[in-house]
Amino acid sequence: MAHVAAAGIAAAGLGLLGTVWVAAVTGDEADGRIAAPEFAVACRPAAAPSPAFSRPIPPGAAIDVRSGQLVRGVVEAAASKGFVLAVRRFTVPVYEASRDTPRRNVRLTAPWAPRRVLRSVPIPSSARPDPGSDGHLSIVDRETGCEYDFWQARRGPRGGWSASWGTRAALGAGVLAGGLSARASGFSLQAGLITPAELRRGEIDHALVFHYPYTRAGGFVPPATQSDGRSRRPDALPEGARLQLDPALDLDELELEPYERTIARALQRYGMLLGDTGGAVAVFASHPQGYGENAYAGLLPDEDFAPLGGIPLDRLRVLRLPRLRH
Structure with a gap:
């Protein structure tokens, strides 16, 4: 950031x-x-968890006209830099x-x-x-x-x-006024985190946050309230963009690890919001050191970054982007 x-x-x-x-x-x-x-x-x-994170994506949500181009950038970044769940570093x-x-x-x-x-x-x-x-x-x-x-x-x-x-x-605010957040996009740090309890029960009931190398310079889109974007690439994404895994994708046809399946279902129902600039395409787990034990034992590989390569990123779509704000 x-x-x-x-x-x-x-x-x-x-x-x-x-x-x-x-x-x-x-x-x-x-x-x-x-x-x-x-x-x-x-x-x-x-009064309630931020709707930006707690509200499921409605059926028939509009897809951005440039979704194909923008998703190709995500696929390219993941191919060279990885698509991972950050567990013990950069989370x-x-x-x-x-x-x-x-x-x-x-x-x-x-x-x-x-x-x-x-x-x-x-x-x-x-x-x-x-x-x-x-x-x-x-x-x-x-x-x-x-x-x-x-x-x-x-x-x-x-x-x-x-x-x-x-x-x-x-607690539960999710989105902070511009300039106040400790995350580049204005999201609170706990917004979008994946917890051991969620992986254990196999259900995540909120949107995820991800970081990405190619964050667009010159502005952000709601629900973000600020940005550290610096890329001028034509396929750069503005912070605040929401990406959804195609809800028509049959996860039973994929060879997914249990944790990948749980994350994929959340991506279909809630999507992931671009929250920060980072070296790879990554979503975030709550760091295990906060629990005082290896809370992810039996749930995740014993690695700093758990691979998410089984989730087909080419089946993502970018939901319609609001007007860019500065």
């Missing part, structure tokens, strides 16, 4: 940034410790906080960040960011109804935390 928040955040001003509760750094916060109890501001819970570890989880102030270090601290974040002692260069980390605080998302999170030697960017949103 390239940093894209600068313009959106600067334009948003402090009023919009009130949703992430930031403040200037002071000396006694250098290691993130909070000397006295701080008020844990509650998030307004989302998102999710940790659960409790009432007793210590709260810390997290320094925000990106040069474009208008404020320097995200305050009173409940960070479990076991929390670690993803080892990839994006360093994503997400924390669930059900006590307050908040999700805390971080890009390039780092734990210091004294236990303090910093990140290039961090934000706080209501």
